[in-house]
Amino acid sequence: MSASTARLDLDGNTIKPITICMIGAGGFIGSHMCEKLMSETPHTVFAVDVHNDKIKHLLEPDSLPWAGRIHFHRINIKNDSRLEGLIKSSDLTLNLAAICTPADYNTRPLDTIYSNFIDGLPVVKYCSDNKKRLIHFSTCEIYGKTIGSYLPNNSPLRQDPAYYILKEDTSPCIFGSVEKQRWSYACAKQLMERLIYAEGAENGLQFTIVRPFNWIGPRMDFIPGIDGPSDGVPRVLACFSNNLLRREPLKLVDGGESQRTFVYIKDAIEAVLLMIENPGRANGHIFNVGNPNNEVTVRQLAEMMTQVYSKVSGEDSIKTPTIDVSSKEFYGEGYDDSDKRIPDMTIINKQLGWNPKTPIWEMLESTLTYQYKTYAEAIKQTIAKPVAS
Numbered sequence: 001m002s003a004s005t006a007r008l009d010l011d012g013n014t015i016k017p018i019t020i021c022m023i024g025a026g027g028f029i030g031s032h033m034c035e036k037l038m039s040e041t042p043h044t045v046f047a048v049d050v051h052n053d054k055i056k057h058l059l060e061p062d063s064l065p066w067a068g069r070i071h072f073h074r075i076n077i078k079n080d081s082r083l084e085g086l087i088k089s090s091d092l093t094l095n096l097a098a099i100c101t102p103a104d105y106n107t108r109p110l111d112t113i114y115s116n117f118i119d120g121l122p123v124v125k126y127c128s129d130n131k132k133r134l135i136h137f138s139t140c141e142i143y144g145k146t147i148g149s150y151l152p153n154n155s156p157l158r159q160d161p162a163y164y165i166l167k168e169d170t171s172p173c174i175f176g177s178v179e180k181q182r183w184s185y186a187c188a189k190q191l192m193e194r195l196i197y198a199e200g201a202e203n204g205l206q207f208t209i210v211r212p213f214n215w216i217g218p219r220m221d222f223i224p225g226i227d228g229p230s231d232g233v234p235r236v237l238a239c240f241s242n243n244l245l246r247r248e249p250l251k252l253v254d255g256g257e258s259q260r261t262f263v264y265i266k267d268a269i270e271a272v273l274l275m276i277e278n279p280g281r282a283n284g285h286i287f288n289v290g291n292p293n294n295e296v297t298v299r300q301l302a303e304m305m306t307q308v309y310s311k312v313s314g315e316d317s318i319k320t321p322t323i324d325v326s327s328k329e330f331y332g333e334g335y336d337d338s339d340k341r342i343p344d345m346t347i348i349n350k351q352l353g354w355n356p357k358t359p360i361w362e363m364l365e366s367t368l369t370y371q372y373k374t375y376a377e378a379i380k381q382t383i384a385k386p387v388a389s
């Protein structure tokens, strides 16, 4: 970034360099956020996480142009007294830390609730007590199921957007029963949003809440057996990538009929940067961040990824590219699903003028190119290795 070009906010004011305490900086979103902040802004980042593999390329060597503007702190926010000091010495805290893979919600519900609610409490308290701004990452899953999903299958109202478009300020949050532990995540996230909102209302906390709608791209989650546990189940992009890399059929849970809208991580990061640099427009707001134009069923996603992977790898697809599995088989007892997730974009458009740009084909092509380059060789080697007796 040239020092001579003044960067302006949306109201034409010069943006002053700030210090950001980014909790969960070593994850998928954090790594892209750090990359953006280092390469395009003058801001400083205290990168807090227990791992730093995904941001190593930004931390070393010392000759990197942004050396001195990013500092890694290996801290577990559950039990480290250094956290308050870091929040106090920053202008803004971004909290990204959380368990956010559905396979964990019903199998590790306690860890899910603790990580998404209890462990985040000190962060909110330190921001509120020290009058520091907070950008908190929540989830689109807060909406749960659509109103339309409860209508009879043949109801014409199912086609009416009023019954499925998800709006920050008017849509209800509809979760399944308590035995459906899938919703432990959404419920913990919802309570955290309510707590932050109440801190704003009663104690003047300056906050912004982000609700990501299926952000995808390079470095998302892990590939089982390569950079994560071999029995681990990541989110759908990494599951399907893993199947493609191993030349296995992609598994469609309960017929792959659920619908999702996918947004490219680089588009989503632009939205967060606008929030960071336009506090007057972002404070006190909850923002959907997604791409309503990129809606597909999981089955369609599987078909698209199969085609794109063939192009990227030069390999023909296998004879049976997909198989059906039940959710009980795949995720275990207590799984449930969001049927459809289309974000309403009115608020983010009005406040920040943000719109996503990348079509689904394009984002799948760049992501699968990354997956192929990063993992194909390692997978070949694990497949070739004889199994230990």
Ligand code: UDP
Pocket: 101, 102, 103, 141, 214, 234, 235, 236, 237, 239, 240, 250, 251, 252, 253, 254, 256, 258, 260, 298, 337, 338
């Ligand atoms: N899914 C699937 N096969 C997989 C992984 C996921 O059919 O190998 C489905 C899952 O049941 C859900 C959708 O894909 O309907 C998206 O799942 P993901 O884990 O990405 O997270 P979610 O969008 O539900 O938060």
